[in-house]
Amino acid sequence: MSATVLFHHVAKRCLYAHIRCISLFRSQHLSSNVENGEQKREEETESMLVYNPSAYYQRPTSRSSTVGRSETEEDLSRNLPLNPAFRQQRSPYSISALRRLSSTKNAQAASTPNATKESSVNNDPRAFQRCRPEYRNMTHDPSPRSSTVDLNEALLVLHKVTVQKGNMGPSEVSIFLSKLSQIPQEQTAVVRGDKRFNMLLRYSVEILENFTTPQLLDVLSAxxxxxxxxxxxxxxxxxxxxCRRASEMELHQLLLAADCWRCLGRVVPQYLERLYDNVSRNFNPMGVPELVQLLYIIGEGRRCPDTLVQPIESLLMRHLYQLKPEELSAVCLGLFKSQCSLSERATRRLMDRALAVVEDMSDFAIVNVMKLMRFSYLDHLPWLEAMGSEVPRRAPKMEVQGLMHVVLACSALHYRDDRILLAVAERLPSVANRYRSKDAAKLLWAFGTLGVLPKQCPNLYPCLTAILRERQIEFQQYPEHLLTGLLGLAFAGLLPEDLLSLALSEEFVNRACNSQELELKKDLFTLDGTVGLELPKYLPEA
Structure with missing residues (x-):
């Protein structure tokens, strides 16, 4: 019956009952734990909870693409199980559980390059750097290197540091550090823990201004x-x-330094500002490799300055047909991560190019294109139709995060193609040991909002629900994942009482309402109202 409530028109009396349930939830679960200021904000929130039945049931109509929305709002509008493939107009109603992280959290995410890397078959976000030899001049190669210095030689270098002490010049320091960086990776900890290495670092700082730029870059690479x-x-x-010498550096040097900072996992906003300022004054000499590497750096920095958007779009359109499949992937991912909104015309041309080379794209690249479509709300139907063939062919090799982004994009675009959804649903139970609660929650949301019923995928919903139960510890830090998952289950007509009891418990409600990063009250009100209609005799455990 949940599907009826969530997907179809409801009578006015049901709406009134829904709103009464929400008010009751507020009075029973929230009022005792809020201060005056919070109470005022809750009243303002309630005034925004407009339950418009038409938002849940709309006929498929053509629309122009909306570019520029925040990607992680993810347009969590609801749509109906209609024909195997359909596209639906975006609903004005959206749930906040998957909305954008705060800028602070994004900055933290940007500082850990491999923290949440996707595990698709070809999941290297730097794969594009192997497409052309020109990238070698502007990127650091982090791949396993052949060691030319053993530990004994490294210790000899460190001995020379103690002998020369303060008599070392920039050349000696850069040579010493470069040699030390050539030892086997498993022995680098020995060098870093040596007091003589720390002495070398201090000497390098004392003569920092005397390094030439190439020497400085060698040291950073080391x-x-x-x-x-x-x-x-x-x-x-x-x-x-x-930062001090950025205005004197060449473009390749600027990009190389930015790439090294990225490989170090260090957030360097001041340096990136200098890089962007320099690039904005020197766009003309940029070719394909420089443009793609710049977009990679912009994406990893999670921000694209407004002054760069139009020049980037112009250059992309100029070089579009020279872009190779993995370069297209890097472009899409950079635009997605930085929330950089190109014009609709430019985005469509980018998608046209991706469609032309789709068979040569890696799984990771296809996922990145889907991310850009989700961010742009771009209804590029030829690409989506191609996914009806590509996803079933690739799904048996893909991993959880890649599959999640595919169906999440379909959900955001209100596009249902059972070839895509059933292929993903068939794969998911076989990788059940690799989920995060975030993955399970978003998958439940995507399948639920697209109207995929339990009888169509008998193993899907039990598997994803079991993941939520197994990952309950994660809800302490990410309460939004539980709410997202439960709302997705509600769309499918499933209301597991043990998880509902957790979500509506006093402890969880307090944690969700006290979140500094997300506004979750609307989601709690919606969930509680749905429970009030579907399980009128349900009482949460004390």
């Missing part, structure tokens, strides 16, 4: 190979020096 922790205070001094 830090990457040696695995210098991103929190090392020495790196802050180096960033300051790079």
């Amino acid at each position: 830090f990457v190979n040696l695995g210098l922790p991103q929190s090392n205070s020495i790196l802050g001094l180096y960033e300051t020096e790079f």
Whole structure:
């Protein structure tokens, strides 16, 4: 019956009952734990809860694409199980559980390059750098390297540091660090823990301004190979020096330094500002490799300055047909991560190019194109139709995060194609041990809002629901994942009482309402109202 409530017109009396349930929820579960200021905000929130039945049931109509919305609002509008493939107009109603993270959390995410890397078959976001030899001049190669210096030679270098002490010049320091960086990776910790290495770092800072730019870049590359922790205070001094001389550096040097900072996992907003300022004054000499690498850096920095959007779009359109499949992937991912909104015409041309080379794209690249479509709300039907063939062919090899982004894009675009959805649903139970609660929640949301019923995928909903139960500890830090998952289950007509009891418990409600990053009250009101209609005799456990 939940599907009826969530997907179809409801009588006015049901709406009134729904609103009464929400008010009752507020009075029973929230009022005792809020201060005056919070109470006022709750009243303002309630006034925004407009339950418009037409928002849940709309006929498929043509629409123009809306570009520029925040990607993680993810347009969580609801649509009906209609024909195997359909596109539906975007609903004005959206749930906040998947909305954008705060800028602080995004900055933290940007500082950990591999924290939530996708595990599709070809999941290397830097794969594009192997497409052309020109990338070697502007990127750091983090792939496993052949060691040319053993540990004994490294210790000999460190001995020379104690002998020369303060008599070392920039050349000696850069040579010493470069040699140390050539030891086997498993032995870098031995070097980093040696007091003589820390002595070398201090000497390097004392003569920082005397390094030539190539020497400075060699030293930064050595830090990457040696695995210098991103929190090392020495790196802050180096960033300051790079900022000071950024206006004198060539474009390839600027991009190489930015790439090294990225490999170190260190957030360097001041340096990136200098890079963007320099690039904005020198766009004309940029070719394909420079443009793609710039977009990669912009994406990893999670921000694209407004002054760069139009020049980037112009260059992309100029070089569009020279882009190789993995370069297209990097472009789409960079635009998605930085929330950079191109014009609809430019985005459609980018999608046309992706469609032309879709068979040569890696699974990871296809997922990145779907991310850009989700962010742009772009209804590029030829690409989506191609996914009806590509996803079933690729799904048996893909991993959880890639599959999740595919169906999440379909949900955001209100596009249902059972070839895509059933292929993903068939794969998901076989990778059940690799889920995060976030993955399970978003998958439940996507399948639920697209109207995929339990009888169509007998193993899907039990598997994803079991993941939520197994990952309950994660809800302490990410309460939004539980709410997202439960709302998705409600769309499918499923209301597991044990998880509902958790979501409506006093402890969880307090945690969700006290979230500094997300506004979750609407989701709690919606969930409680749905329970009030579907399970009128249900009482949450004390």
